[in-house]
Every structure is written in C-alpha cells, then in structure tokens.
Amino acid sequence: MTVDTVATTSSTRPPRTVRLRADATRNRERIVAAAREAIVEFGPDVPLDEVARRAGVGNATLYRHFTDRAELIRQVTLSVMATTAERAEDALAQEPDAFSALRRFVFEAAEERIGAMCPMLSDAFDRQDPAVTQQVDRLERSVIAIMDRAQGDGLLRTDIAVGDLMVALTQLTRPLPGTGCVGFDRFVHRHLQLFLDGLRAPAGSVLVGTAATLEDLKAGNK
Secondary structure, three states: OOHHHHHHHHHHOOOHHHHHHHHHHHHHHHHHHHHHHHHHHHOOOOOHHHHHHHHOOOHHHHHHHOOOHHHHHHHHHHHHHHHHHHHHHHHHHHOOOHHHHHHHHHHHHHHOOHHHHHHHHOOOOOOOOHHHHHHHHHHHHHHHHHHHHHHHOOOEOOOOOHHHHHHHHHHHOOOOOOOOOOOHHHHHHHHHHHHHHHHEOOOOOOOOOOOOOHHHHHHHOO
C-alpha cells in the first residue's frame, strides 16, 4: 500500500468521535422515549432501572445522560411538548378545515403521550425554567390557533378555551399510575372521539363556570 493510499483511506474513514457522538445521541433518544412510556404507565416514580431496561441501556449509560430523576422528567416533558406543538402546527397547515385539524391534533397528541406533561403542573417542577416556558408558550399558541379558527368558522363551541382542551386531553391519555393497563389505547381513542363530539358547534348543553385558560391552570397549581 502506497503512502497516497494510506492518506486517502485515513481521510475518508469517519472519525471515531463522530460515531461515538451519534451513538450517544441515539442512546439519549431511546432513554427519553422509554421514560415517556414508563412515566405514563406507572407515574413519575417509576424505577430508573425500569427505564434503562426499556431503553436497552445500562444504568451507567442512563446516569451519564441524566444526573437524576428530575432532569430525566424535565427532558421527557420538553420532548413531549415540543413534538405536540409541532403536530398542532402541521395539522392546522395541512387539514382541510380547523375542526379536522383539531381532531388530528387530539389523536396525535395522544400518540405522543401528552400525559407525560403532568409533572409540569406539580409543585416539584420548575415553571420558571426558560426552556419549559418556551415550549409551554409554543404549545399554547399552536393550540389556540386551531381553536380560534375552528370557533371563527362556527365548527367549535365557543364556551371553551385551551385550558379546557388540555385538561381533558391530558386526563384521557393517562392511565392511572401503577395500573400497567394493557391495551389502554383502544379506550383512549373511544373516549377522545366522544370528547370531540361534545366540542362540536352548536353546543348541546350549557357548561357550568367559565372557559379555562392555561393561565387558570397555572394559577390553580401555585
């Protein structure tokens, strides 16, 4: 092998550090995805050993990426909110009408396990975290855009607000912690469809109280 051949081979071989970085990224993504499912199924106190097992990594790998449970829950919540906001934006841009966009958003949010947002509402979660605030604001804007257009088009009842939607959506997509419900998704889809039917205009009943905003939810958890 000539010197030129050696030089060419060396220059075209992917650097080992790039490969290691890619492996680390994949491990982190697997851990977040596994934690999302485990938290929704068993609650935020699920053993981290179980999260590592589901992710197919060792405990040492999990702790290299997340120093403690709080940081892991934070990343799960940020991931769910970011993806859910993106799905809302895509639905509004791509669906033929705003209620179709709302329906698509609701079912896709269920697939994203929106129930993993619940730690955000607990006293232990830092609502002043800039990253959390940014994702909450983005999610709120994207959902409000769908609801405003649907209400403006006369497709969505006007006595509800984004807080009403998110409370119902969060509760309907989260099984009771510790139950380990098998096949829970089939019940979720039925209940979400019933919920959506109740959102259509004209309203079939008069709601008690006033429409709930996300600000109302935040105030109620202080």
